[in-house]
Amino acid sequence: MEITPANSLRGEVTVPGDKSISHRSVMFGSIAKGTTEITNFLQGADCLATIRCFQSMGIAIENTPNRILVHGRGLHGLKKPSGILDAGNSGTTARLLSGILAGQTFSAALSGDESLNSRPMARIIDPLNSMGAHISSLNNDGCAPLFIEPRKLHGIKYQSPVASGQVKSAILLAGLYADSETSVTEPTLSRNHTELMLRGFGANLSSETAADGQAAASILPCDELYGQKITVPGDISSAAYFIAAGLLVPGSEILIKNTGVNPTRAGILTVCRRMGADISCVNKTTATGEPAADILVKHSPLKAVTIEGAIIPTLIDELPIIAVMAAFAQGVTVIKDAAELKVKETNRIDTITENLRAMGADVTPTEDGMVIRGSGALNGAVIDSHLDHRIAMAFAIAGLAAKGTTVIKGSRCVDVSYPAFFETLKALKSYP
Numbered sequence: 223m224e225i226t227p228a229n230s231l232r233g234e235v236t237v238p239g240d241k242s243i244s245h246r247s248v249m250f251g252s253i254a255k256g257t258t259e260i261t262n263f264l265q266g267a268d269c270l271a272t273i274r275c276f277q278s279m280g281i282a283i284e285n286t287p288n289r290i291l292v293h294g295r296g297l298h299g300l301k302k303p304s305g306i307l308d309a310g311n312s313g314t315t316a317r318l319l320s321g322i323l324a325g326q327t328f329s330a331a332l333s334g335d336e337s338l339n340s341r342p343m344a345r346i347i348d349p350l351n352s353m354g355a356h357i358s359s360l361n362n363d364g365c366a367p368l369f370i371e372p373r374k375l376h377g378i379k380y381q382s383p384v385a386s387g388q389v390k391s392a393i394l395l396a397g398l399y400a401d402s403e404t405s406v407t408e409p410t411l412s413r414n415h416t417e418l419m420l421r422g423f424g425a426n427l428s429s430e431t432a433a434d435g436q437a438a439a440s441i442l443p444c445d446e447l448y449g450q451k452i453t454v455p456g457d458i459s460s461a462a463y464f465i466a467a468g469l470l471v472p473g474s475e476i477l478i479k480n481t482g483v484n485p486t487r488a489g490i491l492t493v494c495r496r497m498g499a500d501i502s503c504v505n506k507t508t509a510t511g512e513p514a515a516d517i518l519v520k521h522s523p524l525k526a527v528t529i530e531g532a533i534i535p536t537l538i539d540e541l542p543i544i545a546v547m548a549a550f551a552q553g554v555t556v557i558k559d560a561a562e563l564k565v566k567e568t569n570r571i572d573t574i575t576e577n578l579r580a581m582g583a584d585v586t587p588t589e590d591g592m593v594i595r596g597s598g599a600l601n602g603a604v605i606d607s608h609l610d611h612r613i614a615m616a617f618a619i620a621g622l623a624a625k626g627t628t629v630i631k632g633s634r635c636v637d638v639s640y641p642a643f644f645e646t647l648k649a650l651k652s653y654p
């Protein structure tokens with residue numbers, strides 16, 4: 223994909239449904255009794271992998287253009303899949319599904335693509351096995367493919383070393399099938415969509431964040447969950463690219479409609495404001511159980527910031543585009559406490575550094591982040607996405623504000639989370 227510089231970007235954008243919430247709506251709907259109706263579901267490759275996994279466990283899922291209907295068969299209604307469950311590129315599918323599979327009465331194998339099968343799974347295998355589950359890494363490398371055998375589960379109190387929505391959710395989902403209460407404590411609060419949505423499905427779940435920032439969520443075993451109506455808000459992780467585009471391209475003003483702004487996801491808004499961005503949330507609503515708003519962003523000169531500590535889990539997927547903004551900002555931006563970047567779809571410390579350098583930026587990778595000396599400008603370059611959707615989209619936006627032409631290699635990987643990304647970008651560029 224070739225990207226040429228933009229003069230100004232003006233207009234409205236509607237981003238697709240939130241990826242984390244879309245996954246959960248199908249998963250929870252499948253193990254609930256009755257029908258779950260989902261609107262604004264993300265039709266991206268990751269979420270479609272989740273649908274296929276549950277279909278192959280006997281769940282009827284109707285995927286129509288306007289809505290998804292999941293005909294759940296209750297907490298104990300899944301059937302043994304006929305083949306290996308394929309999570310594709312999706313860490314959320316693999317990890318949350320493992321939590322559900324741990325509590326079943328059949329065995330199952332779960333695998334993914336090359337990237338997924340090299341990402342750490344010990345972070346869920348260890349706590350789930352300590353609940354009594356029997357999960358093994360088939361290559362003995364702590365990664366998928368995984369083999370999950372049926373066992374009785376008991377509740378545990380788990381202290382997670384990482385703030386991870388996937389780890390927390392896997393354990394809470396297994397907790398539905400345990401014989402006593404299960405709780406997870408994490409160093410700082412990670413995305414809480416599971417807690418919010420599972421409660422809506424009828425789970426007995428409580429959560430609290432202590433004064434020192436440690437966050438705990440506890441779940442009681444339950445007899446049944448019940449199908450719900452879910453409206454998925456727009457994905458702030460997808461909105462992030464248009465936030466950055468609006469800020470970086472002179473003369474821009476973009477309204478991003480109906481975006482989820484759950485505080486456990488909205489760290490990018492805080493960081494943009496600290497960088498000096500003219501950004502506001504209008505038409506705020508919590509009508510669908512998750513906070514959402516329209517985000518209005520206007521071109522702004524940006525200054526460097528330090529990003530560290532408890533805010534990191536709230537913007538972890540946005541760090542590639544934040545790094546791009548930092549390269550255009552004045553001053554030295556420091557990103558710390560973000561070692562999790564190394565275990566995403568690619569090692570994002572490496573892939574951000576490689577591609578920012580290709581565009582002429584001064585960036586130094588560190589063990590848990592990077593240091594970016596902003597110069598106010600970048601040059602067009604050939605970018606290797608390494609088939610990481612967030613790298614492809616972040617550097618497409620960099621290309622809009624850079625001098626000269628940028629080419630994104632492997633750009634179709636955007637299908638993972640935002641199939642219409644380039645079409646939306648094109649429409650915005652040609653807006654009168």
Ligand code: S3P
Pocket residue numbers: 241242243314385386387388389391412413538539562
């Ligand atoms: C997700 C949690 C995050 C995030 C991922 C989606 C989720 O991963 O990066 O894109 O839906 O729970 P971690 O749990 O590994 O932090």
